Structure formats: C-alpha cells, structure tokens
Amino acid sequence: MENNTNKQHTRPPIIVVMGHIDHGKTKLLDTIRKENVIDKESGGITQHIGAYEAEVETAAGEKKHITFLDTPGHGAFSNMRRRGAHVADIAILVVAADDGVKPQTLEALEAIKTAGIPFVVAINKIDKAGADPDRVKKELSEKEVFVEDWGGKVPAIPISAKEGTGIQDLLEMLLLVAEIENLTADANAPAEGVIIESHLEPKRGNTATLLVTKGILKHGDFVIAGNAYSPVRIFENFRGQPIQKAPPSTPVRITGFNTIPEVGVEFKTAHTKKEAESIISKQPEQKRSSSPAVAPTTETTEEAGPHTAYLVVKADATGSLEAIEGELKKLENENLIIKIMKKGVGSINEDDAKVAGATMGSAIVGFHVRVEKEAIPTAERFGVAIKTFTIIYELLEWVQAHIEEAAPQETKEEVVGEAQILKIFSNKGSKQIVGGKVISGVIKNKSKIHIVRRDNVIAQGRIVELQHGKTEAQEVSEGNEFGIRIDSPTEIVPRDVIQSLEERTGKRSVSAS
Template sequence: MSKVRVYQLAKELGISSKELIGKLEELDIAVTNHMSTLDEDTVEIMKELYYEEPKEEIEDKKQIDKKNTKQKKNKNNSDEVELQADKKIIIMPDTITVQEFSEKIEKSVSEVITKLIGLGVFASANQQIDFDTAASIALDFGIEIEKEEEKEEVELGLEQTPDKPEDLKERPPVITVMGHVDHGKTSLLDAIRNTNVTAREAGGITQHIGASEVEVNGKKIVFLDTPGHEAFTSMRARGASVTDIAILVVAADDGVMPQTLEAISHAKAANVPMIVALNKIDKPNANPDRVKQELSENGVLIEEWGGDTICVPVSALKGEGIDNLLEMILLVAEMQELKANPNKLATGTVIEAKLDKSRGPVATILVQNGTLKVGDPIVAGASYGRVRAMLNSKGKNIKKAGPSTAVEILGLSDAPEAGDKFNAVKEDKIARQIVEKRRAKIREESLNATAKVSLEDLFKHIKEGEVKELNIIVKADVQGSVEAVKQSLVKLSNDEVKVKVIHGGVGTITESDIMLASASNAIIIGFNVRPSSTVTNLAKRENVDLRTYRIIYEAIEDVEAAMKGMLDPEYKEVVLGKVEIRATFKVPGVGTIGGAYVLEGKVIRNAKVRLVRDGIVIFEGAISSLKRFKDDVKEVATGYECGIGLENYNDIKEGDIIEAYIIEEVKRG
C-alpha cells in the first residue's frame, strides 16, 4: 500500500483534517500538517479506531483496495488538483507594499504586520517589503508566491519593428535654429513665418522651445526655435537630437561666440548637416570674411572656401536672402532622402510640457515616425494617457499628425519631461503597465539631507565645513526652463561644495515644495513663477530660503556669488500687498480697468506691479490708474475695493492677482 496523506485519510473517514491530526497527536504519532504522509500501520490503526471493524474485514478491505487501485489513484490525483487549487500561487514583483500584499493573499493588514514583527521587520501598511520577506510570510499562511518576470517594454507593446523599404515615404525636414544670444535666431524665424515672438520674451531672449511649420514651393519645413542664452545648452542639445538640419545663425558684425561654439558641438555630436546663416549683413560694420575665417578655425569650412557647409548671407531685419536660405534647406533635405513610415503607431519626442489650469497637462511633441491620432493611448516618459485633442502650430484642432509634425496634445496624466520619448500603444492597459514600471524606478531614488542654509550665509557654512552639498529645488513655468536651470546650477559645483538639484517641476511653488525643502534643507529657486501668500508664510515659518527670478542668469549669478562669499545684496524687493481682480471693465480711450479687492498689505500708486495668473507671472510693469469710486488715490489698504489699471496692458481677467512691490536698498550685516 502506498503512503496516504492526512487529508486523504480524513476524507475517507468522513472527518476533518484537524480532527484527525488531533487524534494522531493523542496517540503520539507525529504529523505537521494536512500534507503529512502516514505509513500503512498508522492508516490501519486509524481505520480500526473509527470503523471498529474486525481484522478479517480489514483484510477484505485491503483486497478491495488493491482491486480498485486505479480508481483510488485517480481519486488521489483529483484530490491533489483540488489541494493545488486551494494552495494559492501568487505572482509578485520584487517589492510590494504591505497593503497590496495583504490584498493579494486575502489576509488582513494586521495579520501580515504581526507576521512581519515576528520576523523582526517593522513596517506600516504603506511601506514596501521585499520578495523574500513576502515569501516567508506567505509560507506561514500556506500560500506559494512566485517572482514576477521582468517584462521588457518591447514585450509590453512598444512597437520596435524595423520599417520595410516599401513602407517608407518622404517626410518634411525638421530644422533647428541655433547660435549665440542676440545673433538674430528668433528674428530670422520671424522673417520666415511673419510673426513676432521676441517682443513677448523677458529681456528679449527666447526662453522656451517653440515649434512652427512653413510651406515653401508646396513643401513643408518644420522649425524648432531653441533659446540662445548659454543657460539653455541642454535645450539646444535636445533640439539637435531630433533635427535633420541645423541652421547656425552667426551675426556678421559679431562673429563666433561661446554659444556659437556650443551649437557647432551639438550639431556635430548629433551628426546632422549644418547651414550657416550669416545674419545682419546689412549692418555697416558687418565683416563676413572675418566670420568665415573664425568658423574655419573652429572646424566649419564653408563651400566657397573648399568645405561642405553651405553659407547663406541674410538680413532678418530687411528680409534679404530668406528665399535663398529656404531653397538651400530643401536642397540639403533632398540630398538626405528623409523618409518615415506613416502607417504605424506613432513615436517621437516631447519638445515642451507645461501645466494649464483649464486644460491640464499640455505637451508639445514632434512625431518622428508613424501617425498619431486623436484617441490613441500614449506613453511619454513617466506619463501616460489618451490623446483627447491635438493642436497644430497655428492652434487649430487636427485629428491626426504624420511624421515630422509638431503638435500640442492634451490628455496626459501629468506633464512629462522635455526631451522624453513618446510612444503610441495599442491599449490603455499597456500604457499604464509601462508607466507604473518607470515610476517604480523613479521612486527608488532617495534624497540626502544636509545642513540648512540660505544664500546669505552659504559661504560661511562652506568655510566652516558644514556644507558639502547645496540642495536646490527648481520650479519654473515650463519644463524646458526647469531643465535649463538645473543644468546650469549643477555646473557651479566646485571642490568645496557640490550643487545638487533634488527636485525640479512645472508650476507655481507649492506647500509640498516648502516641506520638501525643509526636510532636505534645500533652497528654492522659482523661475517665472510666484508663490501664494500661504506658501510664502510657510517658507518663513520653516526657515526655507525661497527666491524668484525672471531672468535665468540672474539666478545663476546669485548662487555663484553666494558660493564665493561675494553676494552683495544691493537691492531687495519688498512686497507691499496683493490685490485680487473680481471684475473687469472696458473704458473707451483708457483700456481695461480691473475692479479689485486688496487681500493683504496695501497697494500704492507709484509701486511696481506684477500680474500673476495661476501662479505664473504674466506681466510686469507699473500702475496707470488707482481709484476709490471716482477719485484718484495714492494708496488703498487691506479690505478695501479699488479700480486699478496697468500701463500698456489690457489682458486683465477675473481671478488674477496683482502683486504690488517696491525695490529698496538693503545693507546686510
């Protein structure tokens, strides 16, 4: 007779496994659980005990058992299957929270925590445990768990198949305009697309990546306009990585400058052909030959000097040479034979991303292959979603976007990082799985705290050896600016102190940013954003140094000066008060007047003001009029209503906050 398990004998005797184990223990027969095997003698004893059958009948029963071996074997197999069904095998990842683990094994959180304590592990419901710990606890509950196999993103559904030559079709070229600050990059694009972007930029510098399309001789050209200041090196690098042709704008009256050299490096690193646009040739002091000489000294030899780089003299201001430049772009593009497969799921790159209060996360993307359609599930970095709407470069809604098309999309879960790759996938479920894996990796990164510092006393702490790392949190109005500030600040690291950007995000400075800065002893730098009064007050309570800037290099200069102990606080901004716009009125001959309520502090007639909408600075300037009822007044205090007008600005909306401030000289001790 083959060995019989406890649960099999119990079933045959018509009793529970627990009762049978109890009876066996009374007879000093050692068993551990219902899976324990029993020898032939023990089985006979138990049968005698429960059946109270004579020995002859037992012998007869043995014969019957032998005759029905096959049936019993089948019965045993079915019991094994039944037990296997009871014995759960659960698939789990490398790490899992206690809450999720308890749900998977269908036990209460308290039971799991009790077992953890028994193993010497103290964890709350939301804390993670590793696979080995989970396996030990599961075994105690009689449950088997297996480690989840790591699935590659390709397996999860990201299309990676190479395109067949017959599927490829001609696509428009993507052009990046690069060069030194103030050499006329944006003005050149203005001349091409008849727009004026520069006038809206703070300090006349392009600070966000933009994308636009123009049509020349029936063919489309896509332009990426990258900022020119050296703080945006990383943004220019990203532009070059997605481009087919780089236009290097060099001023004929200025020559090769540091950012010109960086632009050349990026174009060469990306292995893209370059066209030199020699701008400002209309200026009396223009010297094209000197510029060509400087370019040749830095590895760019133009065609007329025996090289392979096309050079086109242009004047963005007067529109000279623009047609010739566009023809050269099409010629170089034709030589490259640019092709893509429009009949597949779209892939491409995120050019820019921001948070919009009314529309949610908005991303500007460049489709590089395939066709993106409204309704497609997509993955972009650590964000996912379904494309709810697509807008082209002219702001019009479109249903689909083919290769080399720059579009603004809505529908993502949150704003992705600028420069992230995006992929359209077949199902929402696939997008969610991919993003969950990516987010899990991001969560693994931890923050290291250092001593609390402010920029004023940074040098003192460095000298005393208290600061080895300077933690900084960066918040800006768009993702590209966040990345640019981060890259620039990290470069300031030296032998004595390492600059570490522990967090960078899009949108206004929030309470959670203050708490993170407090916990990690960081300085907060805001670019083109303004915190609310609640956040400012919390920063004071938590002793967090919070600074806001409108021009990036001012932030960089401040941190650099503080590290050298040379931060001279010549002037300091003092916020006088905040005013909320509650109604707007259009007055003929005057413009838009805001019916306002002074929330805190006071507003005075000769103060400087900034208009803040959803935490983003929209306008900076001066007050044109300040009235109480029909009378002009010099100031209005907290709790009073007033009428307020801004100089040369009429786009005032309900809910806007006007912040009044003055600049005063402050001497630091």
C-alpha cells in the same frame, strides 16, 4: 532611411536653428513664419525649445513644408540645444556678421557633429554697420568648417533676418539639402516621436510638445512616453488650433498626461488606456520629471570644508529646470556645494516651504512660476527666502548673492608677521628664550606661532612674553629686534622663522580659491 517599400513617403525636413545668444535665431524664424514670438519671451531670449511649421513657396511656385526647432542659444540651455540637434535632419548655424564665431557657436557645431546631420551656415545681420561675412568664413575655417566659396562643401547664405534679405535663398537651400538627404517616413506605422517640451499649465494640466517622426498621430490614440501617458483628446498644432491628425515631421501639443513626461523621451502610441498602462507596466521603472524631496536635515553648523547651500527649485517646464540645474552646478567650486533639496515643475507650494524650512539658510527659487498663498506664511515661519524670476541669469545672480550672504561665520588664523631667530639664550624643556628680528609685519605678544624651518612649518607654540629693548611690548614691527619667551615642545635653532598668528572672524568664502 531607405525608400524600399510602398509605405515610405517623403516627409518635410526637420530643421534645428542653432547659434550664439542674440545672433538672430528667433528673429529668423519670426521672419519665416511671419508671426511674432520674440515679444513673448522674457528679455528677448528664447526660454523654451519651440517647434514650428512653415509653408515655403519655391522659385518654381511649388509649396513645401518645413518644420523648425528653435533652441535657446545662451549657455544655460546647452542640453536643450543638443536635444534639438538630436531630433533634427538639418541644422542652420546662425552666426552674426558683426560678431563672428562665439562660444555657443562652437558648442552648436559640436552638437551638430555629434548628431551627424548636415548643416547650412546663415550669416545674419549683414545689414548692420561693421558686418563682415568674410570674417565669419575665416573664423569658421580656423575651426575646420569650410564653406563652399572657401573650398569646402558647407553652404553659407548671407541674410538679414530683420530686413528679410536672403531668406528665400536660405529656404531653397534647406529644401535642396533635404532632397539630397531623401527624407522619408512610414506613414502607415503606429505613430512614434519625441517629447520636445513639457510643463504644467495651471488651468489645463500636464502638457507636452511632441514631434511626430513616424506614422500618423490621430485623435483618440493614447501616447506613452516613459511612465507618462495621455489620451490624444486636447490635440493642437503649433498655433494652438485643434487638429484631428498629425503626419511625420509635425509638431503638436497634447494636454492630459497623468504625469509630466521627460523631455527628450521617445513616445509610442496605443489604441486604448488599458493597452497604454500595459505597455508602461512592462517597461523598466524610469525617473519622473519631478524628483522627491531629500531627507530633511536640521544641521545648522558645518565642519571645516566647503559650504553647502540648500535650494528648492521650481520651474514651469522640464527644459528650464534642467538648464537651471546645469547652471547652478557651475557655481560650485572647492569652497561651495549646492544641494537641491527638491525640484519640480509647477507653482511654489506649502510643501516646498516645509522642505526648505528643515534646513537653516535654505531658499526657494522659481522660474516662470507663481507662489501659492499657503506657501508664504510657512516660509516666513521658517525664515525661508522665496524668489521668482523670468530671466535665468537674474535667478543665478540672486542665488550667488544669497549664498554669499547666508555663508556661516568662521574663524581663521592669519599670519600677521614673520621674524627670523638670531640667537638662543635659554632652552629648558618647552620654555625657550630667544632673540630675533622682525622681517615682515608685526610680532604680537601672547600670540600663537608657527615655527618654520626650510620653508616648512615644523611645529606650533605660543609667545609667553615679548620684549623690545628692556621693556615688555605688545607688538614689535618690521626691522626691529626683540627677545621672546616661547612655549613650544620643539627646540628652536638659529635661522628658524616664527610666524605670529592672529584669529580673525568673517564670512566663510564660497568663491573659488
């Protein structure tokens, strides 16, 4: 942004911390902020995008502010991670010195590249046995990322988030990059920004985390984000402390939205409720964060084709809901379709149970939400399973197991044996008497058969009578000759192969072929 008017003021940099799962992103922020947030996260994995401010004292004794975004690092949260890069000025790419470049490292690099923002590599865990910073630099160079001491321009700082080693060097490098970028904002303009996270707080109401990017957000303003709006009354900083105003680059939390705003949507401000409603009425209709239920279905059987699994999904925040949807989509294959009948933010209620109950074999899964007591008897009446989780990969494992258990029975024809035809004894219409030799498996009496010629199935038929020697047999095994009477409209010739088929019943496969 050009600094060509008196309205432009230098603002703190917005830093996104990115990298692979367990490479130390949240621990790095914890060390910087000097307060613990890791223990509040299930399984030690950050489940929501977080926004935090830190005051940094430079080597010259000057105090400066930095805003950090903490994006979850495991695969389920790729959309949240990209969103973090979209709203940030600078990225920290955290790579563990003992683990090297991993899949989410590459995904984070792609998000940084797409966003077009500068970044600094933080080579973490240098205190651990097996730490090899040069290995990290080499692996990055193989992905065309060249750090400064490898002939490139990307700063790389070795750190230990656990021990605090190198943290001050990293912070000063971030401030240097920010100074080069000349980050400014118009503090006198109407406040604008981005919705970073949104969720329903049971005792407070619809709540969102916002990042102010322009202007000063003040107590008494109205915030508009898509179809959602809220008075700025319950107005808190990232620590949950009440505030009266928030300048550019400040993360804040506001409670009181008429509906849960969508994550990633830009917000604007108005002075009155009437003005806010007028702005909403003039803009195109936008999707709400909670989709309506699909029309119920009473189908209990499926035609041949992929199995469809029906789910109701509830979560405590839109970011989590989006991540779960993305991971459920990955479970799909040519044998499985996952249909989300209803999704939303908030507790599992009776209506959720009714929607799920309309389709046999459906289930309700919740992430960091409670189950309302009215939902339980309704779900039991319809035979609907309800399960809640605090770890996303445990949710996915349960869904996979539930789908496999609920898959319908199906009858398949399987080839149990093959035989080559050696001689034709009689051919009168569809009734044919032939002789042959079993080349694999067994040929079974009265079984359905495929007639194979030049590796192609050309017709079907049925064995009417099977003889081994001069006596009727129930089956003839590999290596033995036989005589059979076949009912088939297609004329069989020597060297044809017949396949003996057997019907077998079992669970329909929901795995990839």
